Amino acid sequence: MNNKILYLLIVSFFLLSNSNLSAQSQNITILSIENSDRSVDLLYEKKNPGSYTLTLEFSNLSNCNVSTYEKVVSEDSGFIMKLEPLNKDQDITYSMRYSATLGAVNPKIDNLFRYILPFKNGKKIKIFESESAGEKYFGLKKSVDWKSYAVASNKPDTVYSMRKGIVVLIDNQYNDNSLLDAQFTSRRNQVVIEHEDGTFAMYKGFQKDEIFVELGQTVNQQTELGIIEKYNLKSYRLDFDVFYLSQDVVNSQNNQSSPDAKNTYQYFPPVFYTQDGRKRLESGKEYTVFVNENI
Incomplete structure (x- = not known):
């Protein structure tokens, strides 16, 4: 039995066009195990927390019938798939590349869940809908579902989580822009939290070394x-939004993705608890953060 490590060739988060999340090299590795019956088991090991959609693309394949395969992986390690030989007397040979995208494709979103505004209970904030940086500065087409919010403050407030989840990404490398009259910058520290229903919350705009949570922590x-x-x-300024991973076409019968399928991130506008009741946020309006023991 031969064990072969196939190192990550492509790891892409393909996250929202206004984000500054970097690909993490070798986050996932794949182990291939050649069995005595000439089948091949593919296993994975994952370094970072969170759910990832793992896509395998095969080429130069002989003695096996598979082209692409897609699977959501969330544990630190586990089984991906088995390659079965068409001819039991011959080995399977192949080349493979694979990518890992943060998120589970087309999650079942809990539309009834109500979020808490990301500041201290009782604080009054004015909401602005963030502009699409890709559209405004780079001439890119704005996403039809674009929904990202911003809050400006005259003091360094504390940011709070809007919903229970697991911290799956932290970026803490940038100094602030306090000496610049910046209109836009992508160099911002951020925290991404994965929720139980497969949505993610991105909180963008932390002082360097002033992030209080750790990777993998449940909040x-x-x-x-x-x-x-x-x-x-x-x-x-804090920018925040909620999003999830979607895909246009998936062959559900054999769990193989269509060659034309594309993973993209879709925005989700939550309903928030406020002092005036449950609200979807509107740009230019003021809201008071509200939470009690029942919530």
Whole structure:
């Protein structure tokens, strides 16, 4: 029995066009085990927390009938698939490349869940809908479902989690822009949290070394995440949004993805608890953060 490690060739988060999340090299490795019956078991090992859609693409394949395969992996390690030989007297030979995209494709979103605004209970905030940086600065087409929010402050407030989940990504490499009159910058520290229903919350705009949570940590609603950054000469700013991974075409009968299928991130506008009841956020309006023991 021969064990072969196939190192990650492509790891892409393909996250939202306005994000600055970097690909993490060798987050997932694949182990191939050649069995005595000439079949091949493919296993994986994953370093970072969170769910990933793992896509395998085979080429130069002989003695086996498979072209692409897609599977959601969430544990630290596990089984992917078995390659079965068409002719039991011959070995399977193949080349393979694979990619891992953060998120489970087309999750069953809990539309009834109500989020908490990402600041301390009782704080009054004014919401602005963030502009699409790709559209405004780079001439890209705006996503039809674009929905990202921003809150400006005159002081370094604490940012709180909107929903229980697991911290799956932390970016803490950038100094603030307090000496610049910036209109836009992609160099912002951020935290991404995966929720139980497969959605993610991105919180963007933390002071460097002022993020309070750790990778893999489970947070509850109103867990302190960190301190908001000085965005420019005028104010502090937090941007936040909720999104999930979707795919246009998947062959559900054999769990193989269509060659034309494409993973993309879709925005999801949650309903929030506020002091005035349950609301979908509107740009330019003020809301007061509200949470009680029942919530």
